[in-house]
Amino acid sequence: MTALGTDGARDAPPTMSGRRNLATALMPALTVAVSLLGLCLLWNLAASVWPSRAFPGPGQVWQVLLREAASGDLFYHLGVTLGRVAAAYIVAMIIGSVIGVLLGSHRRVDRFFNPWVILFLNIPALVVIVLGYIWFGLNEVAAIGAVAVNKIPNVVVTMREGARALDPSYAEMATVYRFGRLERIRHILLPQLQPYLAAASRSGIALIWKIVLVVELLGRSNGVGFQIHLYFQLFDVAAILAYTLAFVAVMLVIELLLVQPVERHATRWRRRPA
Amino acid sequence: MQPVGAVVPLKVDIAEKTFRSARGVSITALQDLSFEVRQGEFACLLGPSGCGKTTTLRILLGLDKDFSGSFQLPQGGSNRIAAVFQEPTLLPWRTVEQNVRLALPKSLRAKNLDRLFDTLGLAGMRSLYPAELSLGLARRAALARAFATEPAVLFLDEPFVSLDEQTAERLRHLLLTVWSARPTTALMVTHNLREALMLSDRIIVLAPRPTHVLGVFDVRLPRQHRNSQVMSDLLRSFHHRFPDVT
Ligand SMILES: Nc1ncnc2c1ncn2[C@@H]1O[C@H](COP(=O)(O)OP(=O)(O)O)[C@@H](O)[C@H]1O
Ligand SMILES: [Mg+2]
Numbered sequence: 001m002t003a004l005g006t007d008g009a010r011d012a013p014p015t016m017s018g019r020r021n022l023a024t025a026l027m028p029a030l031t032v033a034v035s036l037l038g039l040c041l042l043w044n045l046a047a048s049v050w051p052s053r054a055f056p057g058p059g060q061v062w063q064v065l066l067r068e069a070a071s072g073d074l075f076y077h078l079g080v081t082l083g084r085v086a087a088a089y090i091v092a093m094i095i096g097s098v099i100g101v102l103l104g105s106h107r108r109v110d111r112f113f114n115p116w117v118i119l120f121l122n123i124p125a126l127v128v129i130v131l132g133y134i135w136f137g138l139n140e141v142a143a144i145g146a147v148a149v150n151k152i153p154n155v156v157v158t159m160r161e162g163a164r165a166l167d168p169s170y171a172e173m174a175t176v177y178r179f180g181r182l183e184r185i186r187h188i189l190l191p192q193l194q195p196y197l198a199a200a201s202r203s204g205i206a207l208i209w210k211i212v213l214v215v216e217l218l219g220r221s222n223g224v225g226f227q228i229h230l231y232f233q234l235f236d237v238a239a240i241l242a243y244t245l246a247f248v249a250v251m252l253v254i255e256l257l258l259v260q261p262v263e264r265h266a267t268r269w270r271r272r273p274a
Numbered sequence: 275m276q277p278v279g280a281v282v283p284l285k286v287d288i289a290e291k292t293f294r295s296a297r298g299v300s301i302t303a304l305q306d307l308s309f310e311v312r313q314g315e316f317a318c319l320l321g322p323s324g325c326g327k328t329t330t331l332r333i334l335l336g337l338d339k340d341f342s343g344s345f346q347l348p349q350g351g352s353n354r355i356a357a358v359f360q361e362p363t364l365l366p367w368r369t370v371e372q373n374v375r376l377a378l379p380k381s382l383r384a385k386n387l388d389r390l391f392d393t394l395g396l397a398g399m400r401s402l403y404p405a406e407l408s409l410g411l412a413r414r415a416a417l418a419r420a421f422a423t424e425p426a427v428l429f430l431d432e433p434f435v436s437l438d439e440q441t442a443e444r445l446r447h448l449l450l451t452v453w454s455a456r457p458t459t460a461l462m463v464t465h466n467l468r469e470a471l472m473l474s475d476r477i478i479v480l481a482p483r484p485t486h487v488l489g490v491f492d493v494r495l496p497r498q499h500r501n502s503q504v505m506s507d508l509l510r511s512f513h514h515r516f517p518d519v520t
Contacts, residue, residue: 169359169361172335173357173359173363173365173377175336176355176356177377177419178354179376183376187367187368191367269366269403269405
């Protein structure tokens with residue numbers, strides 16, 4: 001009995017703590033699920049208290065979502081919009097980073113161009129989009145360019161901060177040991193800029209996808225923004241919500257599956273303490 | 275003209291180096307500083323803090339081009355230079371081994387570094403990131419990087435400061451071991467006379483600012499014979515020649 005008792009006691013802690021670990025790991029996800037479920041219930045309640053075509057319940061929205069998914073429309077328009085978001089993001093990040101690093105490392109150039117940056121920062125997105133379509137026509141290049149131009153000033157400002165914070169001693173080490181140009185960018189410049197790139201990316205994606213919808217609404221014949229415009233004219237709120245929620249979900253999944261893992265990989269050297 | 279294949283020593287002839295601050299104040303750090311280091315020789319620049327030792331090394335490393343005068347680095351063989359900076363200056367986002375290999379020219383990138391890492395006691399730390407190293411270990415990694423490149427000339431800027439004396443002493447011996455395995459023309463900056471006497475073939479003694487050479491003290495005795503008795507003799511004769519230098 002005693003032997004069994006001690007055995008049991010020795011076995012118990014690991015399973016107990018194992019279960020507890022699993023519980024603590026699942027807790028945040030569980031909280032999120034319960035929280036979203038609560039929102040849906042509230043929404044459902046409100047929709048049944050005030051029944052209206054302008055305020056469909058979650059059930060109706062889900063029906064539309066399934067319908068649009070079955071017809072393939074949902075994925076087509078999501079894909080088109082996602083492509084525009086990606087293209088505008090890449091263009092804005094590359095151009096913005098190059099300009100930002102140049103300004104951040106040349107004080108005189110920065111002093112001259114700073115007013116331009118401030119000017120561009122304050123031009124409303126809508127103006128850039130309208131002018132883009134007028135000057136370059138209702139085409140894909142104008143659409144993506146307009147979105148990128150809206151984002152570039154933010155990237156410039158963030159990357160300029162990053163360039164100002166560069167530690168010259170690493171560059172001097174690279175000079176002494178004759179690093180090549182590409183090696184300097186890859187091993188000296190980019191790792192130091194990484195936190196700024198991450199910050200610019202985060203705010204970038206959030207801003208860009210919202211502007212892309214406007215661009216699509218004003219001058220494209222496909223994409224989530226176009227669909228929302230279409231259903232706005234048909235006064236179909238359920239479809240508008242279905243497309244919006246689907247796109248938000250896609251952006252969250254990208255954040256979770258792409259942005260966060262990349263960031264974890266880039267900062268792996270930071271997390272192990274001395 | 276130098277005969278083909280001959281090795282030129284390190285020759286320094288800096289007429290003047292002046293810093294201008296933003297407020298227009300100018301500080302002359304170096305004035306008429308000239309000295310030579312012979313091929314394969316380990317030399318020390320000895321001078322008080324703030325006299326311009328780091329400034330001199332930065333000029334020789336090509337990091338500061340705003341000076342008048344000239345210098346000549348050893349030619350022949352590899353014309354690479356290597357430096358151990360006052361701070362270890364390892365890339366925090368690369369492992370110890372990556373830090374060393376990145377400094378190597380393409381032709382040596384894949385070279386076997388086991389011996390070097392073993393000698394410096396870094397064999398178990400090749401895959402660690404610099405943040406995981408103590409200052410003493412980081413300094414060893416910086417030494418490994420410099421020696422791995424098989425340079426024609428090696429510059430060291432007070433590589434043992436802000437270590438406790440025991441760690442510093444161990445590192446000095448490690449430095450001698452790797453240097454003796456492949457004697458390279460080396461110029462080390464220090465304000466520590468005992469360290470200079472222990473490591474160098476010649477000590478170039480610098481005056482306070484504006485810096486120039488006070489004199490040269492040659493230590494002809496092989497390093498393995500520099501025991502504590504010999505060291506105190508060396509100290510005495512050094513003080514005899516340079517009574518004002520501590
Ligand atoms: N970038 C700089 N601007 C102005 N003065 C400097 C600069 N770097 C060094 N100095 C001055 O030059 C002198 C020599 O500095 P340094 O070479 O670092 O001395 P040390 O012999 O201690 O290495 C010091 O008085 C320092 O104040
Ligand atoms: Mg110094």
